[in-house]
Amino acid sequence: MTSSTRAVVWRLSAAWIVAWSSTAGADNAGFALAPKESVLAVDARGISDLLDGPRGALVRPVLEAFAGSDALGTFDVLAKRANAPGEKVARDVFSGRIAFFLPSADPGAEWLLGFESDDQRCEHVLRMLSAKMSAPGRFESAGERLSMRRVGGWLLIAPATERGRALIDESAVRVPVEDAAKSLLGEPLMQDLLASDAPVRVFMRHSGSLGGATAIALRGAKLGFHAEVAGNYESAPFGLTPGRHALDAHLVRALEDRAVMVLSNPADGVPSKSDAFWVALLPEIVPPPAMRTNLAGERVLMIGMSADTPMPTLACAWRIEDAEQAEADQDHFMKGVCCALGRTVEQPRSDQKESDLARDRATAELAEAQIAERRCAELGPFADRYLGRPLKLGSSVLCWSTVETPCGGWQVYSSDPRWLADVTERLAASSCSGDARPSVGGIGFCDGVRASAMLRRWQPLVEPRPDALTAPKAPPRPAASDRISRGILALSDMMERLGRVRFRYEMPSPTAIRAHFEVEPQGRLGEPARRLTEPKPGASRE
Amino acid sequence: MSWRDDAWSDAQTGRSGFSLRAERLLVRVLLVLRGDVREGAKSATERRQDRRRAEELADIILTDFPRRAIPFGIAAVAIIVLLCTMPLMRDLFSGSTARSAGVAPVANVVESSLRARSAEMSDGLEALRAVVAPFAADAAPANEPREAVAPCCDAAAPFKRS
Numbered sequence: 001m002t003s004s005t006r007a008v009v010w011r012l013s014a015a016w017i018v019a020w021s022s023t024a025g026a027d028n029a030g031f032a033l034a035p036k037e038s039v040l041a042v043d044a045r046g047i048s049d050l051l052d053g054p055r056g057a058l059v060r061p062v063l064e065a066f067a068g069s070d071a072l073g074t075f076d077v078l079a080k081r082a083n084a085p086g087e088k089v090a091r092d093v094f095s096g097r098i099a100f101f102l103p104s105a106d107p108g109a110e111w112l113l114g115f116e117s118d119d120q121r122c123e124h125v126l127r128m129l130s131a132k133m134s135a136p137g138r139f140e141s142a143g144e145r146l147s148m149r150r151v152g153g154w155l156l157i158a159p160a161t162e163r164g165r166a167l168i169d170e171s172a173v174r175v176p177v178e179d180a181a182k183s184l185l186g187e188p189l190m191q192d193l194l195a196s197d198a199p200v201r202v203f204m205r206h207s208g209s210l211g212g213a214t215a216i217a218l219r220g221a222k223l224g225f226h227a228e229v230a231g232n233y234e235s236a237p238f239g240l241t242p243g244r245h246a247l248d249a250h251l252v253r254a255l256e257d258r259a260v261m262v263l264s265n266p267a268d269g270v271p272s273k274s275d276a277f278w279v280a281l282l283p284e285i286v287p288p289p290a291m292r293t294n295l296a297g298e299r300v301l302m303i304g305m306s307a308d309t310p311m312p313t314l315a316c317a318w319r320i321e322d323a324e325q326a327e328a329d330q331d332h333f334m335k336g337v338c339c340a341l342g343r344t345v346e347q348p349r350s351d352q353k354e355s356d357l358a359r360d361r362a363t364a365e366l367a368e369a370q371i372a373e374r375r376c377a378e379l380g381p382f383a384d385r386y387l388g389r390p391l392k393l394g395s396s397v398l399c400w401s402t403v404e405t406p407c408g409g410w411q412v413y414s415s416d417p418r419w420l421a422d423v424t425e426r427l428a429a430s431s432c433s434g435d436a437r438p439s440v441g442g443i444g445f446c447d448g449v450r451a452s453a454m455l456r457r458w459q460p461l462v463e464p465r466p467d468a469l470t471a472p473k474a475p476p477r478p479a480a481s482d483r484i485s486r487g488i489l490a491l492s493d494m495m496e497r498l499g500r501v502r503f504r505y506e507m508p509s510p511t512a513i514r515a516h517f518e519v520e521p522q523g524r525l526g527e528p529a530r531r532l533t534e535p536k537p538g539a540s541r542e
Numbered sequence: 543m544s545w546r547d548d549a550w551s552d553a554q555t556g557r558s559g560f561s562l563r564a565e566r567l568l569v570r571v572l573l574v575l576r577g578d579v580r581e582g583a584k585s586a587t588e589r590r591q592d593r594r595r596a597e598e599l600a601d602i603i604l605t606d607f608p609r610r611a612i613p614f615g616i617a618a619v620a621i622i623v624l625l626c627t628m629p630l631m632r633d634l635f636s637g638s639t640a641r642s643a644g645v646a647p648v649a650n651v652v653e654s655s656l657r658a659r660s661a662e663m664s665d666g667l668e669a670l671r672a673v674v675a676p677f678a679a680d681a682a683p684a685n686e687p688r689e690a691v692a693p694c695c696d697a698a699a700p701f702k703r704s
Binding site for chain 1: 647648649650651652653654655656657658659662663664665666667668669670672673676677
């Protein structure tokens with residue numbers, strides 16, 4: 001190879017490296033705008049992918065539930081100002097890259113929104129915001145109280161305040177030269193997210209005891225979208241326990257036809273620290289070592305809706321190796337648990353002796369009868385006493401069954417006999433699939449429509465409204481209760497519109513979590529905002 | 543007594559003489575325009591006939607014209623008003639569709655809507671956390687030793703071992 005050829009090759013290589021590095025650098029340009037201490041940053045470089053075609057109709061109700069109808073209504077105003085159809089404006093605005101960040105968590109903190117845009121798109125945005133040029137490259141919108149600056153292909157927008165303009169200028173400096181030392185590009189918790197090619201990426205920093213940060217990468221899917229979530233925290237999140245096990249995803253899918261929510265995760269039967277309160281109240285709930293040796297390491301928690309009362313029903317199933325042994329173990333175990341429940345609920349009156357042989361005998365006979373029926377009614381009073389009446393779980397009945405399957409079986413416990421029968425049937429039919437079992441920390445799903453209906457009926461912690469007929473001059477419901485009502489309504493609204501959410505997660509360490517969500521939005525608007533309906537008088541006194 | 547009788551006077555009609563004269567003049571002008579006034583009518587009889595015919599015509603005009611013309615007039619005015627205010631009405635309706643966004647700055651509406659919504663969701667999540675908290679308190683880290691498991695103890699039962 002001659003020296004001139006070498007020089008040409010060297011120059012071409014150098015040009016390619018420069019081009020590649022500038023492209024790679026531009027890939028995280030949205031996060032480069034945000035200062036390193038930002039608490040929220042969004043880099044959406046293909047939001048039109050998420051809103052494309054029929055998926056747009058599915059995602060819009062979710063956005064509306066998240067942001068409120070007023071916020072989405074502004075889009076119509078912007079479309080009118082741009083004098084163009086909404087779809088065209090959406091295509092103009094969302095076809096390029098959008099960046100957004102909040103520099104701090106203060107309630108009145110300023111924000112910055114950036115559009116990476118060509119001149120035509122920039123002009124559209126400026127027209128929509130009724131902006132006027134104040135200096136070369138700088139614009140002000142008096143009506144919107146916004147300040148804007150065009151720099152390096154970006155249109156940066158912030159509130160027209162001193163701090164807002166300073167944010168724009170600070171970010172503008174980082175547009176031509178991305179500075180990892182001063183931007184989120186240098187944030188250690190961001191590094192995995194920076195490598196992701198997802199069209200929409202979100203970074204959230206947490207304050208308080210949780211600490212750390214959550215990173216979310218969103219992608220469009222055929223019927224909705226997928227989210228990859230990575231969280232690194234300072235304390236253990238959500239009471240989840242690390243560990244992984246081969247879990248039966250087929251069974252979880254099979255329960256989608258009836259359950260509100262299902263969570264399958266590894267379990268060895270040893271109580272964790274979080275069970276300390278219950279173990280102190282009911283030492284009998286600790287399974288003996290012989291019983292634990294029969295456990296196969298998989299536990300499935302299934303939440304349903306009670307058909308009779310406005311409360312959720314719970315069932316917990318433990319996969320076991322030997323069903324015959326499990327049945328005997330379970331009855332023996334539950335005999336102790338039922339006695340413990342009776343002991344905690346039944347307190348001797350002041351005129352009664354602590355030790356009363358006749359009473360103890362009657363209690364024992366009742367317990368024997370309950371064991372024979374495999375149910376005990378003290379769970380409801382126990383829940384009322386130790387969880388509080390506002391949780392409205394007083395109708396719960398502890399019942400259990402042993403399910404035998406060709407591949408072992410299940411020990412099942414439930415708070416409702418009908419729900420027990422439902423899940424028992426499904427466990428018997430669907431738990432020996434030959435499908436590959438992912439070794440993860442947990443898998444499950446939440447059916448948003450059913451969860452929403454259940455929450456609206458149940459209304460935990462919400463005080464019942466005084467009956468207008470029997471107490472016409474009753475005091476109004478306290479404001480705190482109204483706040484809870486509205487909160488539950490907002491949450492149920494969001495769940496309903498999200499539709500079905502399937503998830504799986506694993507925890508590489510006690511303070512880190514990696515989760516994958518598949519969201520199939522319901523695709524229709526929820527019920528209009530209204531107060532939660534109270535049950536009709538007498539409806540619960542069937 | 544009819545207002546056409548000769549005895550009809552300014553005082554009886556309660557109207558000013560000027561008004562009546564103006565009315566009569568208007569009618570005569572109309573008659574001239576219709577060509578009904580005889581140019582050569584000089585005699586007193588002809589003048590009386592002209593006067594009678596003029597008053598009969600005035601009677602018709604003053605009694606029938608308002609009844610026939612006013613509905614058309616009102617309709618015309620309504621159409622004009624509607625046409626003139628249509629752009630304003632359109633703005634009004636589109637403004638109400640966009641709720642308060644038409645009035646308040648867009649950024650403020652979005653921000654306040656987001657804040658209100660997130661506050662409600664946060665209240666809802668707190669309520670759910672309060673429900674779930676007794677069952678999912680902070681888990682023990684895996685590397686920490688677990689507390690010794692209390693054995694299932696019959697002595698804890700409320701009745702004595704038989």
